[in-house]
Amino acid sequence: MTLAGSRMGALSFLNKKPDMNGPGKGGGLLGWLDRRYQLTALTEFLRHKEVPLGSHWMGWYYLGGITLFFFIVQVVTGVLLLMYYQPGETTAYESIRFLTTKVPFGWLIRSIHSWSAHLMIISLVLHMFSTMMLKAYRPPRELTWVSGYLLFLLTLGFGFSGYLLPWNKLAYFATTVGTNIVASVPLLGSWLLQVLRGGQDVTINTLYRFFAGHVVILPLAVVGFIGLHIVFIQRQGMAPPLGAKVAPRGMKFFPSFALRDLLLWLACLMVLLALAVFLPYGPGIPGMDWELGQKADPLAPAYPGIKPEWYFLWEYQLLKEFPPHLFGLEGPQVCLLLIALMFGIWGLIPWLDRRVRRDQPSPAFSDFGWAALLFLTYLTLLAWDIGAGAASGAGDELTALRNIARVCAWWTLGAGALVIVVRYLRYEHRWFLLSGAALLQVTLHGLVGLTYLLAGVISVVLAAVWIVVAHFVGSRTDRRSET
Amino acid sequence: MFSSAAFAVDQNSTKPNPKLAEMIAAKDESGKAIMGPEEQTYFNGLNDNLRELLNQAVQKETITRPEHLAALLSLQLRPQKMELVLQNNCLLCHSDSANHSADTLFTLTPAPGATPSHMNLKEVVEDVHFRRGVSCAGCHGGDPTADLGHAHVKEWPEKDRDKNREWIVQFCARCHSDPTFMHQFNPALPTDQLAKFKESPHGRTLLEKHDSRAAQCVSCHGVHGIRPAKDPQSKVYARTVPETCGACHADSKVMAGFTRADGSPLPTTQLAEYRLSVHGQALLGRGDLGAPACNTCHGNHAATPPGIAGVSRSCSLCHSANASLFDGSKHKQAFDRNNWSECAKCHGNHTIAKTNDSMLASGKGSLCGDCHREFAKDNPNCIATADYFRQTITRIDEARNNFSAISEKLAAKGLDVEPISNQLTELTDGLKKSRTHIHSFSRDNFQQVALPAEQAVQNTDALVKKAREEYNSRQVGLAASIGLIGLLMLTIYLKLRRLEKPGE
Numbered sequence: 001m002t003l004a005g006s007r008m009g010a011l012s013f014l015n016k017k018p019d020m021n022g023p024g025k026g027g028g029l030l031g032w033l034d035r036r037y038q039l040t041a042l043t044e045f046l047r048h049k050e051v052p053l054g055s056h057w058m059g060w061y062y063l064g065g066i067t068l069f070f071f072i073v074q075v076v077t078g079v080l081l082l083m084y085y086q087p088g089e090t091t092a093y094e095s096i097r098f099l100t101t102k103v104p105f106g107w108l109i110r111s112i113h114s115w116s117a118h119l120m121i122i123s124l125v126l127h128m129f130s131t132m133m134l135k136a137y138r139p140p141r142e143l144t145w146v147s148g149y150l151l152f153l154l155t156l157g158f159g160f161s162g163y164l165l166p167w168n169k170l171a172y173f174a175t176t177v178g179t180n181i182v183a184s185v186p187l188l189g190s191w192l193l194q195v196l197r198g199g200q201d202v203t204i205n206t207l208y209r210f211f212a213g214h215v216v217i218l219p220l221a222v223v224g225f226i227g228l229h230i231v232f233i234q235r236q237g238m239a240p241p242l243g244a245k246v247a248p249r250g251m252k253f254f255p256s257f258a259l260r261d262l263l264l265w266l267a268c269l270m271v272l273l274a275l276a277v278f279l280p281y282g283p284g285i286p287g288m289d290w291e292l293g294q295k296a297d298p299l300a301p302a303y304p305g306i307k308p309e310w311y312f313l314w315e316y317q318l319l320k321e322f323p324p325h326l327f328g329l330e331g332p333q334v335c336l337l338l339i340a341l342m343f344g345i346w347g348l349i350p351w352l353d354r355r356v357r358r359d360q361p362s363p364a365f366s367d368f369g370w371a372a373l374l375f376l377t378y379l380t381l382l383a384w385d386i387g388a389g390a391a392s393g394a395g396d397e398l399t400a401l402r403n404i405a406r407v408c409a410w411w412t413l414g415a416g417a418l419v420i421v422v423r424y425l426r427y428e429h430r431w432f433l434l435s436g437a438a439l440l441q442v443t444l445h446g447l448v449g450l451t452y453l454l455a456g457v458i459s460v461v462l463a464a465v466w467i468v469v470a471h472f473v474g475s476r477t478d479r480r481s482e483t
Numbered sequence: 484m485f486s487s488a489a490f491a492v493d494q495n496s497t498k499p500n501p502k503l504a505e506m507i508a509a510k511d512e513s514g515k516a517i518m519g520p521e522e523q524t525y526f527n528g529l530n531d532n533l534r535e536l537l538n539q540a541v542q543k544e545t546i547t548r549p550e551h552l553a554a555l556l557s558l559q560l561r562p563q564k565m566e567l568v569l570q571n572n573c574l575l576c577h578s579d580s581a582n583h584s585a586d587t588l589f590t591l592t593p594a595p596g597a598t599p600s601h602m603n604l605k606e607v608v609e610d611v612h613f614r615r616g617v618s619c620a621g622c623h624g625g626d627p628t629a630d631l632g633h634a635h636v637k638e639w640p641e642k643d644r645d646k647n648r649e650w651i652v653q654f655c656a657r658c659h660s661d662p663t664f665m666h667q668f669n670p671a672l673p674t675d676q677l678a679k680f681k682e683s684p685h686g687r688t689l690l691e692k693h694d695s696r697a698a699q700c701v702s703c704h705g706v707h708g709i710r711p712a713k714d715p716q717s718k719v720y721a722r723t724v725p726e727t728c729g730a731c732h733a734d735s736k737v738m739a740g741f742t743r744a745d746g747s748p749l750p751t752t753q754l755a756e757y758r759l760s761v762h763g764q765a766l767l768g769r770g771d772l773g774a775p776a777c778n779t780c781h782g783n784h785a786a787t788p789p790g791i792a793g794v795s796r797s798c799s800l801c802h803s804a805n806a807s808l809f810d811g812s813k814h815k816q817a818f819d820r821n822n823w824s825e826c827a828k829c830h831g832n833h834t835i836a837k838t839n840d841s842m843l844a845s846g847k848g849s850l851c852g853d854c855h856r857e858f859a860k861d862n863p864n865c866i867a868t869a870d871y872f873r874q875t876i877t878r879i880d881e882a883r884n885n886f887s888a889i890s891e892k893l894a895a896k897g898l899d900v901e902p903i904s905n906q907l908t909e910l911t912d913g914l915k916k917s918r919t920h921i922h923s924f925s926r927d928n929f930q931q932v933a934l935p936a937e938q939a940v941q942n943t944d945a946l947v948k949k950a951r952e953e954y955n956s957r958q959v960g961l962a963a964s965i966g967l968i969g970l971l972m973l974t975i976y977l978k979l980r981r982l983e984k985p986g987e
Contacts, residue, residue: 101899108957111897259979266972270965277961280897 050250051257052240060134061238061257062264063127064148068226069265070120073272074158077113078215085165087211089204092167093295100292111276114290117159118282119272121311124155132349132369135356136239142350144232149347151225154218159309161214164207172296173306175210176202181319184332203298242361286384287313307383314379315339321452346372363431370423371434374416378442381408402449409446413439437463497534503541509549517549522556530562536569545575554578554591554604564608573619578604606708609716615668622654648695652680655700676700679785688741696737703727719783722766724776729754743788753777756834775801794832795825802826808922817858840880843873843921868926875933876921879914882940883907889947898950903943910939 034040051061084103086095099106128148131137137145164175179196183189198205251257281291287310308316318339322331345352355362385404416439423429437459444455499507507526509517518526529537540546546555555578560568568574576582578589585594589604607613612621620626638657640650656677658664665674680686680699688697703719710717718727731737733754741749757763757777765774780789780797789797799806809815809825818825829850830838845852851869859865886907894900913936920929 100897101901107897107899255982256979259975259982263972263975263979266968266975270968273961273964273968277957281895 046254047252049234049237049253051238051253053249053251058251060127060130062261063123063130064233065261066264066268067120067123067127069268070116070123071222071226073116073269074113074120075219077109077116078219080109081113082215087165087207089167089207092165092207093292096166097292107280108276110290111280112272114282115272115275115279117162118288118310119268121155121159124152125311128152129369129373131239133366134239135242135353135362135365137350138239138242138353138356138359139350141232141236141239144229144236145350146347147225147229147232151222151229153343154222154225156311158214158218158222159311161210161218163309164202164210165214166290166292167207167296168292169294169296169300169303170306172202172298173302174308175206176302177306178308178312179206181315181332181336184330184336186329186333201298242356242359286310310380310384313383314376317379317383320383323453326453363429364434366429367431367434370419371438374412374419374435374438374442377415378408378412378438378446381411386411405446409442412442412446416442433463433466497531497538499534500538500541503538503552506541506546506549506552518553518556521559522553525556525559529565533562533565533569536566540569540575545572546579548579548581551579551581557591558605558608560608564614567613567616567618568608571618573623573625574607601706601708603708610707610709611711612709617658617668621658646695647693648699648701649689649693651699651701652677652686652689676784679782683782683785683787685786696731698731702731719778721772721776722770724778725754725757725763725767728777753833760831760833760835761837762835794827798826804919805922808920808928812922812924814924821858838918840873840876840918843869843876845869845873868924871926872917872921872929875929875937876914876917879910879917879933879936879940882943883910883914886910886940886943886947893947893950893954896954898954900950903946903950906939906943906946910936910943912936913939 030039081099084095084099084106086092096110100110101107131145131148160175160178164171179193179202182196183193185192194200196206196209197203198209282288286307307313319332319335322335324331326334349365350357353362353365356365382404386408416435420432420435423432440462441452441455441459444450444458445452448455450458498504507518507523511517516523537546537552541552546552555568555575558565558568574589577587580588580590582588585602586599587602589602589607591604593600593603612618638650638654640647644650659672660674660677662674665672681690685698688694689699705718710720712719712721714720715722717723732749733751735751738749738751743749758767762774762776765771766776778786779800780794781787795806795809806826815825818828824832829842830836842850844850845855845866847853852866855862855865855869886903890900890903890907893903913932916932917929917936920932923929
């Protein structure tokens with residue numbers, strides 16, 4: 001029996017009909033409930049459910065659960081915040097201020113909500129990349145990947161919409177800049193911007209929209225997709241290691257895995273509490289700082305140095321790297337198309353990775369994951385600046401940007417080299433073409449001084465030529481060996 | 484040849500006549516267009532009226548050369564100003580280098596030393612008189628719409644008008660002392676400048692002693708580039724006034740022979756001293772236009788040394804609270820008896836430094852101490868009061884600095900520091916008032932404002948303690964929560980171990 005087939009009977013308890021005359025399991029309340037809802041079937045399912053143990057580290061299996069934990073924290077703290085938050089031009093900022101300064105433990109709730117939001121995105125990104133590297137998206141779990149991918153997008157939406165709600169200066173201008181990007185969407189741009197903002201500019205109407213999205217629309221969608229995601233996982237079980245043709249050795253989900261999950265959740269809660277108490281406004285790095293500051297003033301001039309939250313920094317930087325016009329289109333339009341293409345590829349990975357669909361290793365896609373990480377790292381560091389601009393003491397902006405690019409390039413190259421060495425020695429990977437191309441782009445931009453786009457085009461073209469030549473040489477070698 | 488494609492103009496707009504079109508398309512010997520792209524863009528944006536005026540100017544040959552046209556267009560003037568230029572034959576003729584030598588040519592790029600400083604074309608079109616339509620003929624006479632003619636005004640001296648400058652004040656006063664005439668242009672502008680000037684040392688030196696080194700109208704306002712005092716490029720703009728006055732008063736050659744009322748030579752160190760002073764740094768360094776320049780204390784057209792009594796009057800214009808307290812103090816009588824200038828005695832005049840609390844010290848070499856040891860030997864209370872002032876102010880100031888730093892740290896820890904900030908505002912306010920009330924030189928008067936400040940210190944201290952307790956309770960709460968969670972984790976861990984014990 002194939003592994004997928006072995007899971008087909010899971011969740012069969014959902015089909016059981018109530019048996020009011022049956023014996024039920026035990027007496028009392030449990031027996032009473034059992035006769036009505038067939039709880040025995042559920043407990044039997046849980047008793048037999050197993051988590052596959054394989055060659056890879058068991059820790060990756062917990063990341064989804066940790067993300068879920070942070071989401072639950074978000075819901076709980078979000079509901080508590082909702083008890084005091086009043087959206088409105090004269091109330092939004094004031095109510096958050098009142099909550100954090102006057103309401104007992106209000107500061108703690110907001111701090112936990114903010115920390116948990118960032119930690120949730122961190123664990124979600126780790127979960128997504130671990131799934132990608134371990135090829136857990138392969139058949140029959142394509143839709144699990146897609147539902148998780150949609151959850152990732154929805155979570156980014158949570159971050160973006162929640163940012164505006166305190167109606168403070170930073171949030172106002174960051175949202176103005178952020179929503180402005182939508183205007184570059186071809187044909188529909190201005191209409192979309194109008195819809196998103198509820199008018200031409202970011203006004204209190206925008207806040208109402210974002211509020212409705214943040215506390216009603218997105219939670220409903222996320223809860224729906226989490227449910228779907230979990231049903232898929234329960235129905236098919238967790239993905240076993242690649243190449244396992246038969247059900248591998250497993251760990252009982254209940255109690256072994258569930259108790260470990262609980263242990264980790266408690267550890268996360270501990271860390272969350274400590275961070276919320278000791279760093280109530282975040283660690284103070286760009287995009288991770290939620291001090292309330294001053295109230296939003298639409299008439300005030302935008303101040304320099306406005307940056308989005310850390311998980312949007314790479315997009316922000318990529319937009320900056322594009323010239324005003326390219327290929328007869330506006331630069332931001334081309335950039336948005338590129339970002340949409342990248343997101344599209346990411347969502348369709350289960351179908352694009354054809355080798356893994358045949359249950360064969362696909363080193364190119366592993367390397368693609370690492371290349372994506374290096375690509376995101378370099379752009380994020382550039383936007384973050386990591387202090388290189390100020391440290392260089394350069395008077396003019398151009399020299400400061402060159403210094404930032406150089407320092408960030410060295411950091412990315414260092415990280416990339418470390419990753420390649422570890423993959424080579426520890427995991428015996430031999431396919432590094434895409435991560436190599438990503439590092440080449442970093443070198444050409446950060447160290448040689450080419451523009452970011454030119455460096456990217458050179459790297460992509462070289463990688464493509466390499467792949468074509470390798471394919472051609474490989475085919476000829478195969479034909480010779482056949483003859 | 485003129486290329487119509489080069490000009491993206493409306494079909495209805497006035498077309499350049501052939502002469503003008505030829506000038507626009509003209510090229511120099513190397514084949515390069517004489518009109519640069521910026522001038523061409525400016526020309527394309529001109530309205531019909533200006534195009535017609537250009538056509539007329541070319542037709543009447545007040546503009547004859549493409550270089551001349553390019554120079555005029557390069558000014559990039561607003562339509563109203565360009566209209567004035569194109570209707571002013573004096574300026575059109577005197578801006579064409581083919582017609583005039585350096586002495587009478589308005590040029591875009593004045594050569595230092597070779598071109599008179601007042602013959603700057605960019606400056607003359609910014610002149611307030613030119614902008615209000617007075618233009619060249621207003622001072623020089625003649626008819627600006629006539630093709631030729633130089634019927635200069637009779638008020639100008641025939642000879643030596645550069646050496647003897649007395650005529651200038653009377654000449655400017657023809658208009659500026661005439662309220663009816665001035666009302667047409669700026670009803671708010673005073674017309675008493677000449678009367679004031681005559682009473683000033685500048686006026687007396689020029690008009691009575693006939694010494695043309697003395698400043699007159701053009702010394703401060705300039706000649707062709709005269710701008711309103713509120714224009715930052717004006718020679719009499721607040722931030723520029725010290726330089727304008729210093730042009731003479733910091734020049735020992737110009738000031739040689741001028742003396743004070745007591746006969747001592749007039750110093751030339753005022754500008755250097757002012758630059759270092761708290762006022763100079765505020766005005767010139769920070770650009771604070773509220774800070775006084777020379778004219779704030781000395782006056783403008785009636786500029787004069789304030790004198791001993793006048794110093795306190797000048798200072799009290801801004802520092803009214805200090806002045807009023809001083810007037811009610813015992814010091815006032817003592818200063819009057821000794822004929823001491825009030826404020827300047829302790830603070831100086833041009834070189835007024837930022838005050839600090841050490842001025843209240845009673846030791847040797849200190850301001851209060853030295854004076855009192857010499858003039859109030861028989862009154863030990865004075866030194867004791869100074870000591871009391873200083874100790875109280877130092878205590879409040881140290882508390883404020885300390886609590887400000889603590890408040891920032893507490894805010895970073897996420898504590899509500901709004902009540903602390905409110906108290907700090909009261910404390911700062913009290914400190915300012917206390918420093919002001921020193922000028923009463925009375926312990927009772929001082930205490931009226933110092934005691935609330937000291938109360939604010941105590942209140943802040945209590946609030947800081949409360950905030951620290953709050954932070955400690957947060958840490959205790961966190962430790963207890965972590966302990967409980969840890970205990971729960973330990974229980975789960977032991978349970979897991981028991982469950983997964985081999986053999987069970």
